[in-house]
Amino acid sequence: MHLFGAAHLGILGAILAAAGLLGWWARRRPRSAPRIRVCLGVFLLLNELVWYAYRYGHEGLRFPDGLPLQLCDATVWLAVIAALWSRAWSFELVYFWGLAGSGAAVLTPDLWAPLPSYPSIYHFLAHGGILVTVLFLAWAKLERPRPGAVRRAFALLNAYAAAVGIFNWVFETNYMYLCLKPASRSLLDYLGPWPVYLLAGEVLTLALFMLLWLPFRARGPAETETRTAGDASRFE
Numbered sequence: 001m002h003l004f005g006a007a008h009l010g011i012l013g014a015i016l017a018a019a020g021l022l023g024w025w026a027r028r029r030p031r032s033a034p035r036i037r038v039c040l041g042v043f044l045l046l047n048e049l050v051w052y053a054y055r056y057g058h059e060g061l062r063f064p065d066g067l068p069l070q071l072c073d074a075t076v077w078l079a080v081i082a083a084l085w086s087r088a089w090s091f092e093l094v095y096f097w098g099l100a101g102s103g104a105a106v107l108t109p110d111l112w113a114p115l116p117s118y119p120s121i122y123h124f125l126a127h128g129g130i131l132v133t134v135l136f137l138a139w140a141k142l143e144r145p146r147p148g149a150v151r152r153a154f155a156l157l158n159a160y161a162a163a164v165g166i167f168n169w170v171f172e173t174n175y176m177y178l179c180l181k182p183a184s185r186s187l188l189d190y191l192g193p194w195p196v197y198l199l200a201g202e203v204l205t206l207a208l209f210m211l212l213w214l215p216f217r218a219r220g221p222a223e224t225e226t227r228t229a230g231d232a233s234r235f236e
Helices: 006-028 030-059 071-085 089-109 120-139 149-171 196-217 221-235
Strands: none
Touching: 006 030, 006 089, 006 120, 030 071, 030 120, 071 089, 071 120, 071 149, 089 120, 089 149, 089 196, 149 196
């Protein structure tokens, strides 16, 4: 697929349009919001299960390769939990991890099969579905990160990366591209050689998380305290 060609730009536009329209509809008709979020959660769940059945049915389990250890593999399940069970912690993680990780995955996709093959279609359905779900929940004002979310999301991201890094070291794999950059063009190409791009990625990720927090930090103190108290009672 040609990067930022007509097909790619069409996919990016469709993701933003779907999130915007669903968020607008949920604000216009609040009673529809629970049904929309359930539909999004079920879609992500079924899409992932169909992918597992397809991939392992065709390729088998080739340990240690092909395991769902990439960041977006974890993020899609966080999105399912946030959509179906409305857990504050899962929304926080999928908000930061999803918008940063899945956003990069759709902007600079690392495709190993051409469009319109099913693996490439799945790539955009999964990552695009994460983005639509997160943006819908935020734009419909159904969920919001709590104070301290940036610190928690960044710390847990590093903990997950450390665990995956140990797995890479033991089994000589390259999950999360911790050992080698992807073959296709990506933002990592501009961050220097290994391991410099890992350190630069840390700084860039933290900066992006802080930018993603700004729309919620801009709320007034009274509204923030009210929403935080409501979230606390809602998720206890």
